[in-house]
Amino acid sequence: MDGIDVVIARFDKFPEVVSEYSYPIYPDLKKILSGLAITKEVDLDSLVSSHFVLASEYAKAVSGALKRAKIPAKKIRAIGLHGQTIRHIPKLQATFQLGSGAALTALTGIDVVNDFRSGDMALGGEGAPLVPMFDFRYLRSKKKNRIVLNIGGIANITFLPANCREKEVMAFDTVPGNMIIDPLVEKYFDKPYDKEGKIAKKGKIDEKIVRKLLLSKYFHQRPPKSTGREMFGREYLKNFISLRPENAIATATELSARSIANAFDLLPQKTLRLHPTQIIASGGGVKNNFLCLRIKELLPDVEFKTSDEFGIPSQAKEALAFAWFAKAFLDDEYIHLPKTTGASKKIIVGSLSKGK
Amino acid sequence: MDGIDVVIARFDKFPEVVSEYSYPIYPDLKKILSGLAITKEVDLDSLVSSHFVLASEYAKAVSGALKRAKIPAKKIRAIGLHGQTIRHIPKLQATFQLGSGAALTALTGIDVVNDFRSGDMALGGEGAPLVPMFDFRYLRSKKKNRIVLNIGGIANITFLPANCREKEVMAFDTVPGNMIIDPLVEKYFDKPYDKEGKIAKKGKIDEKIVRKLLLSKYFHQRPPKSTGREMFGREYLKNFISLRPENAIATATELSARSIANAFDLLPQKTLRLHPTQIIASGGGVKNNFLCLRIKELLPDVEFKTSDEFGIPSQAKEALAFAWFAKAFLDDEYIHLPKTTGASKKIIVGSLSKGK
Numbered sequence: 279m280d281g282i283d284v285v286i287a288r289f290d291k292f293p294e295v296v297s298e299y300s301y302p303i304y305p306d307l308k309k310i311l312s313g314l315a316i317t318k319e320v321d322l323d324s325l326v327s328s329h330f331v332l333a334s335e336y337a338k339a340v341s342g343a344l345k346r347a348k349i350p351a352k353k354i355r356a357i358g359l360h361g362q363t364i365r366h367i368p369k370l371q372a373t374f375q376l377g378s379g380a381a382l383t384a385l386t387g388i389d390v391v392n393d394f395r396s397g398d399m400a401l402g403g404e405g406a407p408l409v410p411m412f413d414f415r416y417l418r419s420k421k422k423n424r425i426v427l428n429i430g431g432i433a434n435i436t437f438l439p440a441n442c443r444e445k446e447v448m449a450f451d452t453v454p455g456n457m458i459i460d461p462l463v464e465k466y467f468d469k470p471y472d473k474e475g476k477i478a479k480k481g482k483i484d485e486k487i488v489r490k491l492l493l494s495k496y497f498h499q500r501p502p503k504s505t506g507r508e509m510f511g512r513e514y515l516k517n518f519i520s521l522r523p524e525n526a527i528a529t530a531t532e533l534s535a536r537s538i539a540n541a542f543d544l545l546p547q548k549t550l551r552l553h554p555t556q557i558i559a560s561g562g563g564v565k566n567n568f569l570c571l572r573i574k575e576l577l578p579d580v581e582f583k584t585s586d587e588f589g590i591p592s593q594a595k596e597a598l599a600f601a602w603f604a605k606a607f608l609d610d611e612y613i614h615l616p617k618t619t620g621a622s623k624k625i626i627v628g629s630l631s632k633g634k
Numbered sequence: 635m636d637g638i639d640v641v642i643a644r645f646d647k648f649p650e651v652v653s654e655y656s657y658p659i660y661p662d663l664k665k666i667l668s669g670l671a672i673t674k675e676v677d678l679d680s681l682v683s684s685h686f687v688l689a690s691e692y693a694k695a696v697s698g699a700l701k702r703a704k705i706p707a708k709k710i711r712a713i714g715l716h717g718q719t720i721r722h723i724p725k726l727q728a729t730f731q732l733g734s735g736a737a738l739t740a741l742t743g744i745d746v747v748n749d750f751r752s753g754d755m756a757l758g759g760e761g762a763p764l765v766p767m768f769d770f771r772y773l774r775s776k777k778k779n780r781i782v783l784n785i786g787g788i789a790n791i792t793f794l795p796a797n798c799r800e801k802e803v804m805a806f807d808t809v810p811g812n813m814i815i816d817p818l819v820e821k822y823f824d825k826p827y828d829k830e831g832k833i834a835k836k837g838k839i840d841e842k843i844v845r846k847l848l849l850s851k852y853f854h855q856r857p858p859k860s861t862g863r864e865m866f867g868r869e870y871l872k873n874f875i876s877l878r879p880e881n882a883i884a885t886a887t888e889l890s891a892r893s894i895a896n897a898f899d900l901l902p903q904k905t906l907r908l909h910p911t912q913i914i915a916s917g918g919g920v921k922n923n924f925l926c927l928r929i930k931e932l933l934p935d936v937e938f939k940t941s942d943e944f945g946i947p948s949q950a951k952e953a954l955a956f957a958w959f960a961k962a963f964l965d966d967e968y969i970h971l972p973k974t975t976g977a978s979k980k981i982i983v984g985s986l987s988k989g990k
Binding site: 317319320321326327365370378380393397398401610627628 | 990
């Protein structure tokens with residue numbers, strides 16, 4: 279919601295990020311988008327209009343990225359578009375990403391593949407996670423167990439046992455990444471995020487609150503499972519209201535670290551003992567040194583690396599996966615792992631709008 | 635909104651309707667859909683959920699149609715899906731059709747092409763009409779001017795001058811078809827529509843009201859233009875409230891007839907004088923004898939025919955056009971006439987979700 283991340287990538291044996299670009303979402307639009315995410319009743323005219331406004335911002339982001347990289351649009355095979363999730367409610371079989379793919383195609387003249395979650399959900403799946411197939415394809419190891427950890431607003435992991443086959447892959451949301459830390463930092467310090475985790479480092483963790491929040495059912499539920507921002511909205515922030523600002527940030531950061539570390543309890547313990555295990559981390563949370571430090575401290579037997587060390591820029595990994603999803607759709611390749619989403623069968627996910 | 639129309643068609647030189655099927659929309663869903671169409675603020679959870687509920691009803695309709703026709707799903711190349719318009723507001727560049735194409739694909743295993751209007755609208759077009767290319771392709775004549783008239787909720791025409799080229803095609807919404815008549819019949823007579831126009835026939839037309847309503851700007855605006863149901867919602871029905879029931883139906887029917895006939899004033903008069911002109915009518919309104927009679931009386935020089943006489947069942951024509959749109963998308967054929975929609979350029983409209 280803070281900005282539009284664009285990567286230009288080439289897929290050969292291994293994905294190569296040619297260029298990264300970030301385009302801001304202007305404040306009024308950000309306000310509309312955050313409003314949609316937390317409001318029950320919405321103005322339908324404005325909602326439908328935002329679907330197109332956001333697509334036109336996506337078009338500007340794409341055009342900016344191409345200009346910066348000096349690559350003409352006709353050299354791009356397709357855009358993989360996630361869009362802005364405004365609802366993701368597996369129990370209602372309902373998910374919606376704002377930002378019209380058809381409009382983005384019309385405005386850029388480039389093929390767009392989007393709407394990757396709806397088909398899975400129609401088949402009883404969680405509509406998430408989708409990135410595990412990318413992780414399986416490009417990050418599994420013969421000799422090591424790997425936990426591919428992405429820390430965005432939500433944090434999620436893909437578990438790739440050493441030398442695993444597709445059906446052994448596990449993946450789920452561990453849950454808060456930055457989505458509690460960031461709003462608290464904005465509220466108390468008027469900054470978008472806790473740079474390098476400096477604020478958290480100065481604060482004192484309230485262990486009682488962390489323990490209380492970790493009792494929540496979701497953390498203990500066995501995968502497949504996924505969640506949305508709804509679970510950690512304004513209401514949830516009230517859990518930190520009694521704390522002094524630094525302490526609130528430290529406690530929220532600890533909650534993220536602990537929920538990530540605790541997720542290891544949901545993995546097959548035998549497999550974890552069989553081979554050494556590496557974390558491959560990516561996402562905005564990787565820049566939060568304090569958060570990463572806590573994860574390392576909580577998981578002393580695990581080697582902590584970032585995806586950069588494997589040739590995938592940690593800030594570009596999610597966008598890169600969606601670029602690959604677009605390619606996979608066009609090549610009739612499956613990216614869909616029903617075992618991780620809970621869907622009743624394997625399908626080709628995504629919808630194509632043709633740019634030429 | 636009353637039901638889901640399915641046609642199974644084969645496209646050769648001329649489209650052949652293999653089978654027609656109609657599947658009811660259950661009352662609670664109809665209530666939700668009509669609510670969305672006229673309400674300003676909506677519950678976002680319920681909206682997103684309806685997107686999937688409706689797709690699952692579409693899947694049942696498709697499955698029912700295939701079963702009835704004894705055709706296996708694998709014999710179907712693609713489904714062309716319009717979806718249920720809940721907003722169509724060209725001046726806001728906003729349109730949205732409910733009923734997820736990705737979900738319909740997942741549930742049927744058949745390729746789905748849908749979302750035919752968004753790309754046009756992103757390019758500044760009205761997002762409508764789309765059927766003119768179908769009319770141009772299959773219904774133009776060497777020696778006669780043809781007005782292809784569809785009377786659904788909204789009525790619209792495609793003008794095909796004798797032996798015309800693509801760029802000479804004109805098309806626009808003439809506006810009320812059944813969308814005023816039906817709610818009034820439901821209100822006063824508790825029936826879904828005025829069967830054969832029998833009620834209107836017994837009523838007396840209030841000429842003053844008809845004239846007043848025909849002053850509305852839209853009727854006189856030059857094409858390209860299109861409109862949505864919003865313009866003729868609950869508020870509009872109040873114009874008929876002072877009349878006795880039969881007279882209200884007669885007056886609403888006359889408004890439809892007159893707005894259709896008046897649309898001829900917006901066509902190039904020279905072309906109309908050059909060749910004889912035929913109307914080819916289709917849609918639910920064709921069954922309203924009184925409405926058709928009034929159109930004939932108002933346009934004595936024009937030959938009135940229904941599309942049935944040209945091999946296209948008049949109740950299946952719209953659905954048939956969308957089946958053809960799906961085919962056209964897959965074959966990289968344009969169905970998009972910027973001249974009739976006002977879009978800035980020609981594009982391939984639609985989005986594909988892959989069923990296999």
